[in-house]
Amino acid sequence: MRLVMPRPARLVFGLLCLAWPSTILGQTSTDLPRPTGPLRGGEVAVTGSPRTDPLFFNYTSYEQNALRLARLRLLGEYRLPGRLALLGELRAENTEVDIPALFLRWRPSARAALHVQIGRIPPVIGAFGRRAYGPDNLVMGYPLAYQYLTSLRPDALPASVDDLFRMRGRGWRPSYPIGATTATPGLPLVSVFRGDTGVQVHWAAGRISVAGAVTLGSSARPRLRHASSGPGLSGRVAVQTPAGVTVGLSGSRGPWIDRTALDLVPAGTNDRADQTVIGIDGELARGRWILRSELWRSSFAVPTLSSSLVARTGFLEARYRFHPRWQAATRLDHLTFSTVRGSQFAGAPTPWDAPVWRVESVLGYRPARRLELRAGWQHNWRMGTRTRQRGFPAVQALFWF
Amino acid sequence: MLRASGLALIALLVSLSWAPQTTPGSLRGRVVLPEVPPSHDARPTVNALAGSTPDPVDRRHAVVYLDAVPRRAFEAVPTRRVRMDQVREQFVPRVLAITVGTVVEFPNNDVTFHNVMSLARSNAFDLGRYPRGQTRTVHFDTPGIVPIVCDIHTHMSAWVLVFSHPFFAVTDTAGRYTMAGVPPGTHTIKVWSELGQAPDRRVTVSPGAVVDADFRVERIVR
Numbered sequence: 339m340r341l342v343m344p345r346p347a348r349l350v351f352g353l354l355c356l357a358w359p360s361t362i363l364g365q366t367s368t369d370l371p372r373p374t375g376p377l378r379g380g381e382v383a384v385t386g387s388p389r390t391d392p393l394f395f396n397y398t399s400y401e402q403n404a405l406r407l408a409r410l411r412l413l414g415e416y417r418l419p420g421r422l423a424l425l426g427e428l429r430a431e432n433t434e435v436d437i438p439a440l441f442l443r444w445r446p447s448a449r450a451a452l453h454v455q456i457g458r459i460p461p462v463i464g465a466f467g468r469r470a471y472g473p474d475n476l477v478m479g480y481p482l483a484y485q486y487l488t489s490l491r492p493d494a495l496p497a498s499v500d501d502l503f504r505m506r507g508r509g510w511r512p513s514y515p516i517g518a519t520t521a522t523p524g525l526p527l528v529s530v531f532r533g534d535t536g537v538q539v540h541w542a543a544g545r546i547s548v549a550g551a552v553t554l555g556s557s558a559r560p561r562l563r564h565a566s567s568g569p570g571l572s573g574r575v576a577v578q579t580p581a582g583v584t585v586g587l588s589g590s591r592g593p594w595i596d597r598t599a600l601d602l603v604p605a606g607t608n609d610r611a612d613q614t615v616i617g618i619d620g621e622l623a624r625g626r627w628i629l630r631s632e633l634w635r636s637s638f639a640v641p642t643l644s645s646s647l648v649a650r651t652g653f654l655e656a657r658y659r660f661h662p663r664w665q666a667a668t669r670l671d672h673l674t675f676s677t678v679r680g681s682q683f684a685g686a687p688t689p690w691d692a693p694v695w696r697v698e699s700v701l702g703y704r705p706a707r708r709l710e711l712r713a714g715w716q717h718n719w720r721m722g723t724r725t726r727q728r729g730f731p732a733v734q735a736l737f738w739f
Numbered sequence: 740m741l742r743a744s745g746l747a748l749i750a751l752l753v754s755l756s757w758a759p760q761t762t763p764g765s766l767r768g769r770v771v772l773p774e775v776p777p778s779h780d781a782r783p784t785v786n787a788l789a790g791s792t793p794d795p796v797d798r799r800h801a802v803v804y805l806d807a808v809p810r811r812a813f814e815a816v817p818t819r820r821v822r823m824d825q826v827r828e829q830f831v832p833r834v835l836a837i838t839v840g841t842v843v844e845f846p847n848n849d850v851t852f853h854n855v856m857s858l859a860r861s862n863a864f865d866l867g868r869y870p871r872g873q874t875r876t877v878h879f880d881t882p883g884i885v886p887i888v889c890d891i892h893t894h895m896s897a898w899v900l901v902f903s904h905p906f907f908a909v910t911d912t913a914g915r916y917t918m919a920g921v922p923p924g925t926h927t928i929k930v931w932s933e934l935g936q937a938p939d940r941r942v943t944v945s946p947g948a949v950v951d952a953d954f955r956v957e958r959i960v961r
Contacts, residue, residue, distance in 0.1 A: 370795040379782030415783035427785045439785050453789035468786045540788040549788045625867035662865040
């Protein structure tokens with residue numbers, strides 16, 4: 339008899355088999371019993387800028403300006419019998435309240451560093467998603483890959499390349515002839531501020547960690563409920579070298595277009611509606627320096643267009659702490675798009691969205707262990723038919739508990 | 740709770756007539772600490788792909804010390820190298836009592852990086868990030884209570900108490916302590932604990948005598 343498993347199930351099963359004989363975790367170094375009961379934590383972050391953002395450089399898919407944001411995060415973990423734990427997060431950003439994560443974590447073996455998570459889970463891919471908050475984010479803004487809104491939206495599709503060209507640099511409110519007519523924001527390449535629904539397996543052994551997930555959405559479009567075609571697959575492998583370099587390789591493929599929009603696509607077009615993402619991230623932490631970088635390539639298949647729309651982005655950031663209380667950080671960030679041909683721009687190959695550059699520098703001061711005050715400057719350039727730019731002075735107060 | 744001012748008072752030297760040839764005495768006893776449920780001070784790992792399992796925090800250690808000592812006790816303070824390890828995302832030991840001039844080694848014996856630092860007014864330092872197998876050191880040259888943290892792991896914390904004289908003792912996990920070489924005379928004995936406060940005691944130590952002094956730490960309700 340032949341065992342037939344769907345591809346996502348094979349992936350999860352394979353990871354489980356791989357992870358089973360994993361690292362043996364030692365006993366505690368003291369004679370104290372393991373703690374039980376709930377864990378609690380949270381963060382308050384207030385970011386302000388005196389300048390408005392009419393070009394929407396810093397707007398997120400939450401429709402909030404990342405540099406004008408009051409954020410409260412409440413985190414909870416309740417440990418259940420049987421190596422189970424229920425984890426959740428409640429987040430309020432200005433007037434928006436959300437539960438971006440709520441899932442069950444199961445540790446099959448007390449001695450193996452293997453975890454299975456089910457529910458609304460955090461993203462697997464990339465490294466920034468796990469350090470997007472508090473002092474782990476070296477500057478005040480977010481990387482373009484995770485925040486900048488492209489002109490693609492999941493519930494409406496361009497009928498032609500010219501429709502795309504008309505929306506270049508208008509990711510805040512793109513509109514297209516096929517699908518929803520209400521105004522909604524476009525998509526970032528990778529969304530880390532909303533959890534996806536699905537199953538996640540993570541295994542770590544020494545300096546290697548492997549994670550994989552089967553979810554309802556894609557990296558750009560996490561979903562709470564099933565509203566598109568097929569599941570999304572994502573995974574990451576990370577290696578930490580003894581020299582202090584951590585390198586991660588991520589990939590994901592999943593549906594990014596809503597079923598409501600796909601149903602309106604004219605007959606005869608292709609049925610591709612996946613987003614495919616490949617990324618590499620690296621971190622070098624040495625002494626008072628932290629150097630980080632991520633590179634991403636995201637390909638959006640659009641049923642009404644003959645070729646996929648590709649976006650490439652990368653950032654390099656560094657932090658130096660020159661005193662226990664004082665530090666400086668800088669991030670250089672770039673987002674660019676593949677070229678397509680339409681009737682506009684004299685038929686010349688033209689990026690389907692406007693490329694963006696961003697530079698941000700921040701000075702931070704820590705009056706207390708869990709309090710950090712920051713001040714800095716962020717400058718953005720958008721290379722459309724004409725270059726438009728905008729600089730933002732900003733301040734931030736972070737408190738975590 | 741920290742009673743930093745208590746340690747600062749050590750610097751106010753009380754001139755006692757202590758002849759060095761006098762046979763010193765000893766103090767011993769037990770410090771009873773309030774019951775606290777085990778904890779590892781960790782935050783929920785919602786954003787992480789998996790949760791680490793740090794060791795429980797060992798808060799059972801207190802420090803017993805003389806509040807004022809003869810002038811001669813400050814003249815030849817012994818210095819040494821001691822170690823505060825980083826194992827399973829906790830500092831071991833969690834409480835260290837040293838004399839001024841002591842060098843403390845902070846080896847990293849975890850798989851992950853650590854970043855030992857302190858924002859204390861005296862002895863502030865930042866050892867930066869370093870991986871498993873490496874050791875960084877700090878020279879503590881100012882008396883005081885120094886809270887130690889890891890900048891990466893918010894649940895990791897420890898205490899280093901820096902004295903300008905050698906008359907102190909750290910209790911064991913049962914709360915017992917022994918302080919040898921105590922100069923004869925009447926002394927005020929203080930207790931430091933992160934869990935609360937204990938009333939000071941005045942005891943008289945005769946030459947060669949062993950004096951019992953027990954304490955009960957009461958939890959501070961904020």
